[in-house]
Amino acid sequence: MQTIKAAVCRVFNEPLVIEDVLIAPPGAGEVEVTLDAVAICHSDITYASGAWGGHLPAVYGHEAAGVITAAGDSVGEFQVGDSVVVTLIRACGSCPSCAGGKPTICETPYDTINGPLRTASGEPLEQAMACGAFAEKVVVSYRQIVKIPENLPKDVASLLSCGVITGVGAAVNAAKLRPGQDVVVIGSGGVGLNAIQGARLAGARRIVAVDMTEEKLEIAREFGATHGVLASVEAPWKAAYKALGGRGADAVLITVGAIPAYDQAPRYLGRGGKAIMIGMPHSGDMASYEPVILAALGQGIVGSKMGDVVIQRDIPWMIDLYEQGRLKLDELISGRWSLSQINEAIADTKTGTAKRNVIVFDRG
Numbered sequence: 001m002q003t004i005k006a007a008v009c010r011v012f013n014e015p016l017v018i019e020d021v022l023i024a025p026p027g028a029g030e031v032e033v034t035l036d037a038v039a040i041c042h043s044d045i046t047y048a049s050g051a052w053g054g055h056l057p058a059v060y061g062h063e064a065a066g067v068i069t070a071a072g073d074s075v076g077e078f079q080v081g082d083s084v085v086v087t088l089i090r091a092c093g094s095c096p097s098c099a100g101g102k103p104t105i106c107e108t109p110y111d112t113i114n115g116p117l118r119t120a121s122g123e124p125l126e127q128a129m130a131c132g133a134f135a136e137k138v139v140v141s142y143r144q145i146v147k148i149p150e151n152l153p154k155d156v157a158s159l160l161s162c163g164v165i166t167g168v169g170a171a172v173n174a175a176k177l178r179p180g181q182d183v184v185v186i187g188s189g190g191v192g193l194n195a196i197q198g199a200r201l202a203g204a205r206r207i208v209a210v211d212m213t214e215e216k217l218e219i220a221r222e223f224g225a226t227h228g229v230l231a232s233v234e235a236p237w238k239a240a241y242k243a244l245g246g247r248g249a250d251a252v253l254i255t256v257g258a259i260p261a262y263d264q265a266p267r268y269l270g271r272g273g274k275a276i277m278i279g280m281p282h283s284g285d286m287a288s289y290e291p292v293i294l295a296a297l298g299q300g301i302v303g304s305k306m307g308d309v310v311i312q313r314d315i316p317w318m319i320d321l322y323e324q325g326r327l328k329l330d331e332l333i334s335g336r337w338s339l340s341q342i343n344e345a346i347a348d349t350k351t352g353t354a355k356r357n358v359i360v361f362d363r364g
Contacts, residue, residue: 001025001118006135007342008125010057012050015343016134021059021125024116026072026139033086033140035066036154038133039358040342040349041162042189043280046257047128048346051282055113058126061134062088065148065157066361075142083152084145087161087311090130091143103143104306115139134342136361146315155336155358156322156329159190160315162306163356164329166278167194167255169307169314172202174276175251179203184240184249184268186210186231187256188220190332190356191278195253197327198307200224208240208249210268212352219355223328231260237267248273255279262287266294266301274300278307332356 002023007016026032044060046052064086071080078084090110091103098106115127116139125132132138148157167190171177183199185192188211199207200223208227209220217228227243229236241248248270254261257279265275266289281287294300307314321327334354337345338361345357 002137003120004136005339006059006117006132007061007339008057008059009048012048012056016048016346018340018342020120021135022118022120022122023135023137023139026070028073029075029141030072030139031068031075031078031142031145032070032137033064033066033084033145034069034137034363035064035086035133035135035361036363037065037158037358037360039063039158039161039163039356040345042257042349043129043162044134045346045349046280046282053283054128055124055126057119058128059117059132059134060128062129062131063158063162064131064133064138065154065161069137078142078145078147083148083150083154083157085148085157085161085315086131086133086138086140087144087146087165087306088129088131089144089306089309089311090141093143101310102308103310104308134339134359136339146311148315148319152319155333155360158358159329159332159356160318163190163332164194164318164327165309165311165314166307167191167196168198168201168318168327169309170253170255170276170278170304171195171198171251173308174302174304175253175274177202177204177251180205181250182206182208182244182247182270184208184210184252185220185225186252186254186261186265187279188216189255189352192253192255193220193223193332193355195255195278196220196223196225199253201321201326206244208243210236210240215353222331237264240268251276253278257281259285259287266299269297269299272298274302277301277303333358336360338362
């Protein structure tokens with residue numbers, strides 16, 4: 001086993017600890033990726049806070065990009081030296097969900113506690129979300145990675161692993177938006193901005209961003225929102241209704257984990273509209289709806305995990321859009337930090353002002 005540096009969570013809701021950990025070589029169907037960048041997602045922060053439980057110690061991080069530096073047998077066309085993005089979607093490829101085109105909800109379990117990571121003393125170390133990418137290297141299934149152009153900056157590429165595919169995919173795959181439809185996006189963080197981009201790419205007529213500050217709404221407009229509504233006003237759904245020309249939305253995309261957003265989401269909908277649940281509340285949190293209204297108006301509520309993407313199909317498409325100038329990625333990066341600064345980067349992310357903070361590894 002190799003020794004690498006990683007940011008380890010030993011106590012929930014406490015700073016991560018930079019320490020030496022052990023990583024196993026890749027087995028059959030696995031690759032070792034030496035990372036150049038890993039972005040900080042709110043899911044990592046929520047896990048590290050203990051809100052979703054889990055084993056400790058653990059290494060979080062799941063939004064990464066780097067270069068394959070070792071490979072086991074049976075890894076398809078991947079080779080050492082390939083530039084790739086690393087996702088948390090460890091799909092088996094053969095269960096009913098995978099075979100049905102829904103790899104994000106793969107039914108084959110993976111033991112993250114007895115994966116490739118160990119503490120320096122050899123004890124179990126959870127490879128959280130099947131990635132453990134707050135580290136210099138990861139060992140993952142070849143089904144979790146997608147080859148990218150060598151000249152695509154890795155800090156930019158890392159965003160494609162989660163925030164971008166989750167937001168764009170929710171609009172295109174989950175909401176199945178059609179040209180001319182109207183959309184409300186609740187939350188203008190990393191995922192919300194990409195949901196706005198997805199709605200724009202799908203040809204939405206009007207896109208209403210809902211957030212707590214005018215600053216966030218202005219950023220949302222830069223990414224394609226046509227209107228902005230402050231969530232703090234009384235009955236913000238009424239302001240959205242007015243912005244949409246006197247009608248409810250065909251889709252409302254909830255990109256934050258705040259329960260008030262979930263409680264209010266159906267109020268933004270028009271007849272036949274649907275609410276797409278993307279943001280992840282804490283375990284045990286409850287939302288409430290008046291089901292008779294949804295039934296009478298033919299409305300729906302559906303969950304969307306990782307934008308319902310097929311990474312081998314959707315990530316190359318999004319890279320193409322980026323290279324054409326039709327998908328904003330560079331503008332999503334708020335700051336670049338070293339691994340030793342990860343706790344400061346997390347604190348900055350918690351303020352709500354950052355779009356995406358990225359840890360950049362110095363491999364020189």
